Amino acid sequence: MRTTHGYITDNFGGICEVPDLKYFINNCSFNLAFEVLNHIFGGNLTKPPQSVPLTGQFITIEQPAMMNPESINITDLKETTNIFSYWANWLKTSTNTSKFPGSIEISSFNGSSFDKEGYVYYPTNCTKVKKCPIHVALHGCLQGKWRIGDVFAKKTGYLEVAELNDIIILFPQIIATRTDPSNKEGCWDWWGYTSSNYANKLGPEMAGVKKMIDSLRTINTALHSHK
Numbered sequence: 001m002r003t004t005h006g007y008i009t010d011n012f013g014g015i016c017e018v019p020d021l022k023y024f025i026n027n028c029s030f031n032l033a034f035e036v037l038n039h040i041f042g043g044n045l046t047k048p049p050q051s052v053p054l055t056g057q058f059i060t061i062e063q064p065a066m067m068n069p070e071s072i073n074i075t076d077l078k079e080t081t082n083i084f085s086y087w088a089n090w091l092k093t094s095t096n097t098s099k100f101p102g103s104i105e106i107s108s109f110n111g112s113s114f115d116k117e118g119y120v121y122y123p124t125n126c127t128k129v130k131k132c133p134i135h136v137a138l139h140g141c142l143q144g145k146w147r148i149g150d151v152f153a154k155k156t157g158y159l160e161v162a163e164l165n166d167i168i169i170l171f172p173q174i175i176a177t178r179t180d181p182s183n184k185e186g187c188w189d190w191w192g193y194t195s196s197n198y199a200n201k202l203g204p205e206m207a208g209v210k211k212m213i214d215s216l217r218t219i220n221t222a223l224h225s226h227k
């Protein structure tokens with residue numbers, strides 16, 4: 001395949017052989033999101049046709065809150081149990097595109113290069129019928145929310161595969177920073193700008209994503225605890 005530096009899709013982006021400097025997404029008539037997920041999940045996923053109704057919920061999340069749910073004031077949310085049950089109940093009644101309630105003061109959050117907001121997609125069945133697995137999709141340099149909004153999340157093909165195959169997709173977001181740390185293109189840490197532990201589970205970004213996964217798993221349990 002004669003492609004260039006970018007994420008490959010079968011229906012969106014620049015010409016396959018030419019760098020797409022706007023989104024770094026290239027239409028190469030190849031569904032990379034499906035191939036990646038199909039490999040990870042054992043090779044039996046349903047491949048999306050050209051058009052898939054996205055009837056699930058595309059949610060904006062506050063990443064500091066998802067990483068530090070214990071810091072959310074539940075009283076302010078008028079909830080008497082816990083934040084995960086609150087979020088689960090909210091998912092069952094919210095519209096298909098919205099924002100998770102609850103936040104913490106960003107000044108109290110050591111976020112490395114994390115953006116304040118990220119995204120998660122809940123397929124239709126995952127809030128109503130079944131407990132679904134979670135996949136984390138990381139954007140590339142210059143592909144974060146700070147620069148291209150939700151284009152990476154919505155246009156790379158992940159949502160269609162997720163909807164057809166009941167997979168929750170987390171899209172954590174990194175922001176560009178000039179100093180402390182220096183990450184001018186908003187990349188995930190693959191060279192050590194956050195710490196010498198950047199490539200292991202002690203690294204700030206590794207640990208932050210793991211905390212968000214843990215929150216989603218606990219919401220999953222709360223969603224289906226009474227079934």
